[in-house]
Amino acid sequence: MAEKNYVVYGIPNCDSVKKAFTWLEGHKIAYRFHNYKTEGITKSKLDNWCKQLGWENLINKNSTTWRDLDDTVKNAVTTKAEAIALMQEHTSMIKRPVIELDDKVVVMRFNADTYAETFL
Template sequence: MLTIVGIKNCSTIKKTLSWLDERETPYTFRDVKKSPLSEEELEDALSKVGIDTLMNKRGMMWRKLGLAGKDITDQELAEILLENQNMIKRPLVLAGDAAMVGFDEDALAGFIEEYA
């Protein structure tokens, strides 16, 4: 079973969920605004995809926090991400021990075929 992690009103999440619905692919959706990832869940996702893949460094929150150009460790970035989960690149797709980030139809289809 897939778990799609993101924010409900995100256009990329809407595209992803619509794509899955069209293919009748079962999934659960987790809105991090209503049900944030625990520290352990976030660490697990980070261990699978890495901080550079998981953290959106081009979004408004990155700029709002003034993080550009600062020398920040991966651990510090993980702590920032835990407190600001809207900075998670979307969608975060989880299936068993695997994870992927972003919506690409071919990549998602391959991921589902291999892990779901």
């Protein structure tokens, strides 16, 4: 059986990302980490995620990054294209971790039971 090629997207200092790393490693699930801060994120990747999850489900409106934006900027995000452009510019506002296997993607805060249902 081929090994699954999970990719965990996020930023390394995020508590939810750290918990995901610990859980995945504890269950011997291999993954590669994609750091938004150093590697960015492509428009095509965000477009694919938006098609699967909806752009509204990718923006973390509780993030400091989102909250610090001017209300005019926040209110202007009404389409997928606008959301993608903003997420590319401010990657810290993307919910995390985003975990991808092949082209399928999930975004979820860390919860051990949910991770077990999803990855085991």
